[in-house]
Amino acid sequence: MKTETKAVDIDRNKGNFSYDVAHAYDAGIGLTEKTIHYISDIKEDPDWVREFRLKGLKTFLEKPLPTHWASKDLEAIDFDKIRYYLSGGVQPKRNWEDVPDDVKRTFERLGIPEQERKFLAGVEAQFDSEAVYSNIKKAVGEQGVIFVGSTEGLKNHPEIFRKWFGKVIPIGDNKFSALNSAVFSGGSFIYVPPGVKVKHPLQAYFRINAENFGQFERTLIICDEGSELTYMEGCTAPKFNTATLHSAVVELVALKGAKLQYITVQNWSSNVFNLVTKRGIAHEDAQVKWIDCNIGSRLTMKYPGVIMKGRKARGEVLSIALANDGQHQDTGAKMIHAADETTSNIISKSISIGKGRATYRGLVHVPKHLKNCKNNTECDALLINSTSRTDTYPAITVRGTGNAVQHEASVSQVSAEQIFYMQQRGLSEAQAMSLSVNGFVNDLVRQFPMEYSVELKRLIELEMEGSVG
């Protein structure tokens, strides 16, 4: 056991602990129709959800692993040895005091309630399969903003939920979205009414505590006309001996003129397979912006996308990936232009340390007869050690004469001159390296909310420790 520290940031070691938690509900090991019925029974799913889950299972079993283009490491996931549902109950608590002590300990150690008091408009905390705590500030709730878990969302707000659920990311989008559709549990459901601008971010915190466990949260966020929202999610898990699976589906809908920003700081322990499908639809004049930061996990495969469906819609992905020994950050972005005058921007920065591998995969699609669509893609990769690896695989399709697309990528190493300069000013080689790397991502990090950018810088410094010399 490590000694307790009072650090405010969430670093890798800080998340590396687990408590024995007795789960009241456990769907057992392996995945069959019985698992689905077990989950549906506990959650008292309406029939259409149960059918949706069964269809998801069928699709999941039919689809092959995408190893013809993706990492062969996927084959290391043993779907028969995973526990698909674990919870202490389906009703999240509104009061921090009501959260069971053993779970509360976990989140208090991660500093969640503290952060809520500090700057968040609402918080949800998910422990294994279900949200254990969900709270939204009174003032925000009074504006009509709904912020609940997905289970509660589909039960209490079916009229909004059903209209969009599974529409942005269909069951069969890929093998892992199908898996999520079958066993999803937890995640957030958010609805922001027309014209409401939520000043402070809403936050969700995802924690895996159990070994051999798969977390499959499902998030659906709808920003009605002219509304604005920033949503942040953080993830941690302890480091067990066996691999853990996290496979989320996140659907965003920004209706006319809405602005939706989704921030992820992913710091799963380095044995988690993080296979996530994230996509947003931006209607006329709307904006969807993904800020995606991947620092943890063994293998992350995540390509946040935006479908720009209405005129003048805008999609943006800002991505930072840090791949250390034993890690493969396979991240990227998808931009589907489906209306005139839509613009998209992708900026991706990756850092590979030690034997780490960072991959960028991108897709930009501009169909014909669209006018004045613009895409800009920049991906920069930084290699720290001679064993580090980086790949870039974009795919860009452009039809017609009215559009402009540009893609640029560069790969470089930290310049020896820079390091030398800093060293002769008294910095150690490691400090100099860390400073260089922070400089490399600085223009992106600045776009994060302050608390996150501070945390991110600390994380990068920690990851850089011992990578040189």
Next chain:
Amino acid sequence: METESILSGPKDFLDFPDWFRDQQHEAWKEFQSLPAPTRKDQLWRFSSVDLLDLSPFKPAGELSEEDRQNVLKYSRGLDEVAGRMIFANGQLIERDVISEQLKKRGVIFQPLERAMVEHADLFRKHFMSQPAVLGSAKFAALHKAFVSSGTFLFVPRGVEIELPIEIFHWLRHDNMAIFPHLLLVADELAKVTVIEHFASCDKEAPGFACGVNDLISGPGAKITYVCAQTWGENVRALQMNTTTVDHDASAMSLNLHLGGKYSRFESLSRLMGEGARSDLLAVAVATNDQEFDARTLQDHVSPHTASDLLYKNALDDRARCTFGGLIRVEPHAHFTDAYQKVRNLLLSDDSEANSMPGLEILADNVRCTHGATSGQVNEDELFYLRTRGIPVKVAQRLIVTGFLNEVIRRLDHASIGSYLHDLIETKFA
């Protein structure tokens, strides 16, 4: 007698040595066992694989005397060349021998079938020695099984051939299949330039060309390879080129694609020794329903190597262009300097450009960049030319040729440059 499709297998070429015929049998088996490509293969993504139905195509047959004369008449390339070979339907029609002096210095310029007998060691060492890694392993096997002739060019140590060597490949009659081959070996410090012309006698005749080139640039050597492809409008073509560049050597290639219904071009450039440099250039003008599919790999095997790729496409009507390129820096290939740029100019609403510029870097201390752009003719430039009294059509053509000429200028070869320029102009006319 009706000739059978190439899919029923090759006939024996009796004048080939046994070892080569064995290789051909093996290759045919390999062709049969390998699966046909599908769009799901990353290396065939966006490619219209359904256009590769080979069943109508037959091994090319004998030519009449009149055809031979016509082929000779129309084989007009550069004004001055050091040597020339003309093939039609896979058979050698004419070979203009290299000057006596070059011959004395050991330059070998022979049809393939002779070289495999007279220079078996050289031939066996280099003939298709690199695996086809860019998706067309099946078609490389087909080529090997069917290849009947081709060019063998060996330039010995220190020999510099100033004038270009010229090779023509013609397709005559409907539904013929040909398998062009060039085996070029430039020994240490040698220097040579080769231009290959691919053309059809009949503008509308369907045909199939499946070519492989082995281009070897020995230590300190310098090779320049140019391809001018003007197939007829119903030709399906696959070309697989492998360039290996030894230490301190350089290789430059320029591929001009103007003809064909579907033309796929794979270019593998392997930088094997320190100080090696490879320049990969290509220009495509795609109109009507044409499809050009280019796949490239800049494979940096050794440290201190450089490569630079520039591909430009101009697309009109319903044409499609696909570019899939990869810069791969192998472990330990530090101090690599690699560049890759593809630019598409879309001239119509129905044209489509797909770009997949890729990087795989397994070493550090490298400088690798790539860029891909797709856009259209700049309205300001067009307006400027129009204010000078130039009609829209002409102005547009000027801008497009200017855009493409940047690539041809990189070749830095006056006579070949103006020849290629004329071909582009002819296509626009």
